[in-house]
Amino acid sequence: MRISELSERSGLPVQTIKFYIREGLLPRGVASAATRAEYDQTHLDRLRLIRALREVGNLPVAAIRRIVEAVEDPAVGLHDLFGTAQYALRPRVQAPEDDPDWGAARRDVDALIAELGWQVTERAPARDLLTQTFVALRRLDFTVTPDDLRPYVEAAVALAEHETGGLAEDASRARAVRGMLATVLYEQVLIALHRLAQEDASARHFGPS
Amino acid sequence: MRISELSERSGLPVQTIKFYIREGLLPRGVASAATRAEYDQTHLDRLRLIRALREVGNLPVAAIRRIVEAVEDPAVGLHDLFGTAQYALRPRVQAPEDDPDWGAARRDVDALIAELGWQVTERAPARDLLTQTFVALRRLDFTVTPDDLRPYVEAAVALAEHETGGLAEDASRARAVRGMLATVLYEQVLIALHRLAQEDASARHFGPS
DNA sequence: AACGATTGGATAGTACTACTATCCAAAGGG
DNA sequence: CCCTTTGGATAGTAGTACTATCCAATCGTT
Structure with missing residues (x-):
């Protein structure tokens, strides 16, 4: 599917999807030409994950990027995967010195x-x-x-x-x-x-x- | 005490205290002259309350104003007082239509x-x-x-x-x-x-x- | 009385986050 | 052939919570 269809099916504006690609939350589509790229179900699933973490989990975009990177890196163990998500949760507290x-x-x-x-x-x-x-x-x-x-x-x-x-x-x-x-x-x-x-x-x- | 001492004792910049006064979170000091106002322990207590609700409770400034107004209004009952605080808590969710x-x-x-x-x-x-x-x-x-x-x-x-x-x-x-x-x-x-x-x-x- | 510092009060600017809008040239399709 | 869509880049916006600057009127001190 093209980005407009991905937008329709996910309910997110095209601009927001582009923004997530830029921020490294969503992989680029497979380019079939200079101005054409193909998206599939994995992109839709990823968008659902992103929205759940953003809206419900209230995670910042930067934290979601770290999480999806950890998910995609097989070298990251299960316990570390939990840790990556948990340590990204808000609110973040700054300890005073x-x-x-x-x-x-x-x-x-x-x-x-x-x-x-x-x-x-x-x-x-x-x-x-x-x-x-x-x-x-x-x-x-x-x-x-x-x-x-x-x-x-x-x-x-x-x-x-x-x-x-x-x-x-x-x-x-x-x-x-x-x-x-x-x-x-x-x-x-x-x-x-x-x-x-x-x-x-x-x-x-x-x-x- | 003057505002600079209130600032020292609370650990908050003078500008922030002025901001809270402007926003209606903190009552003005008692003016003793055109450019002099007196603050007391109640102001210090209020600042501690504000900081606890802001930093720990993560409440927006507008919500804290509603809370302190409810606290100061004897017509607001106990159950409503709880409700005012609870309904101000984040995250606020926007129901889609x-x-x-x-x-x-x-x-x-x-x-x-x-x-x-x-x-x-x-x-x-x-x-x-x-x-x-x-x-x-x-x-x-x-x-x-x-x-x-x-x-x-x-x-x-x-x-x-x-x-x-x-x-x-x-x-x-x-x-x-x-x-x-x-x-x-x-x-x-x-x-x-x-x-x-x-x-x-x-x-x-x-x-x- | 003079004078530098402080104050109250107002106005404007900043930092951060998460989008959102615009622009452009290169396809694609009817 | 031409109108729309696309990818990609750049810039702008909205909300929140401060933060900085300015100004004139004192205050305390000399």
């Missing part, structure tokens, strides 16, 4: 992870994300005790085990890619359901006005 | 919420967020069964109950404000812990390279 509050919170985060025995790299962005939240909570005079965290840890462990468990056997590359996708998309499911459950709980406890 | 996939997914979302018996308004943004995710999952050939959702629903219910339960008695306004804050900030705790637990599970199942 020379902030004593940050340093203290970061030590608490590292201690928590060590105590739980989790295998997480030192440079995992989620460490910074949690650190940032601890800092903000303390600045607002919330104390964060292990007891406060326990329900969240339990939920996180249960869900992560559930998500990864299904992929444990027969960890083919194709499955790994789908698992990575599920990781990104089901995080949004969790967020949405959590918000809905909160609204319900708030309605029951405080009553609608 | 005339998309059959969207319509079908939206009906599933509504049915799910009805079946769970949750009290959630028709216009809750989280409905659209969940709908969008369902659409993307299906376009990528993931089927989403009630069984797939159960672990997420269970986790969401447990956490929401835990979060709201602590506030049920003595629901003073000050507590409601803090509860609203906790809602926003603990969502990030959940996200961060979930990602960390996923990395750990991935490391254990697929091994680090």
Whole structure:
């Protein structure tokens, strides 16, 4: 198919498709002449992947490029594939240098992870994300005790085990890619359901006005 | 204190503080002369609130304005206060008009919420967020069964109950404000812990390279 | 009283991201 | 043969959150 048909079938403007090609998210079509190139189902599938990661996963274009490069590189192992996707997730947090509050919170985060025995790299962005939240909570005079965290840890462990468990056997590359996708998309499911459950709980406890 | 001291103590540039005043996030200082105004602890507290909502909660400035207006308006009830914060959360999803996939997914979302018996308004943004995710999952050939959702629903219910339960008695306004804050900030705790637990599970199942 | 620094207030500019519009020459098709 | 489409390049736009500059009126100090 030509680019106009790809545009129709994907629902994306031709200009956007050209933009994705320029940015390295989508391979060029097979050129049949100087001004003619052929696209196929793989391009359509890729566009669906891009849109899911962009719209639902809220990933920046640069991160999606890194992900599709990792997917296409057979030398990248399954665990690294997960890591590439996970480390690309937003929000990205910039750790300040020379902030004593940050340093203290970061030590608490590292201690928590060590105590739980989790295998997480030192440079995992989620460490910074949690650190940032601890800092903000303390600045607002919330104390964060292990007891406060326990329900969240339990939920996180249960869900992560559930998500990864299904992929444990027969960890083919194709499955790994789908698992990575599920990781990104089901995080949004969790967020949405959590918000809905909160609204319900708030309605029951405080009553609608 | 003058604005320069407020700037020092909050760690924010004077220009940013002026910007927040212009945008209605921070009240003006008490003018003692044409070119002199006095700021106090309440301004510092407000700045901490603003930074927590902006950096950690990732809320847009316009949403923070709506929130602080609701906090300061005694006519706004506790449940509405929660709602104002929750409905301001990102990501905001724009429902397309005339998309059959969207319509079908939206009906599933509504049915799910009805079946769970949750009290959630028709216009809750989280409905659209969940709908969008369902659409993307299906376009990528993931089927989403009630069984797939159960672990997420269970986790969401447990956490929401835990979060709201602590506030049920003595629901003073000050507590409601803090509860609203906790809602926003603990969502990030959940996200961060979930990602960390996923990395750990991935490391254990697929091994680090 | 003089004077350099600070302040409040207004206006304009910047950085980043993700597109979106325009242009052009070279095919392709009826 | 000519009108449309295409690939490819370049430039422009929209939204968000700041950030920089300017100006005149003080303030504190001398």
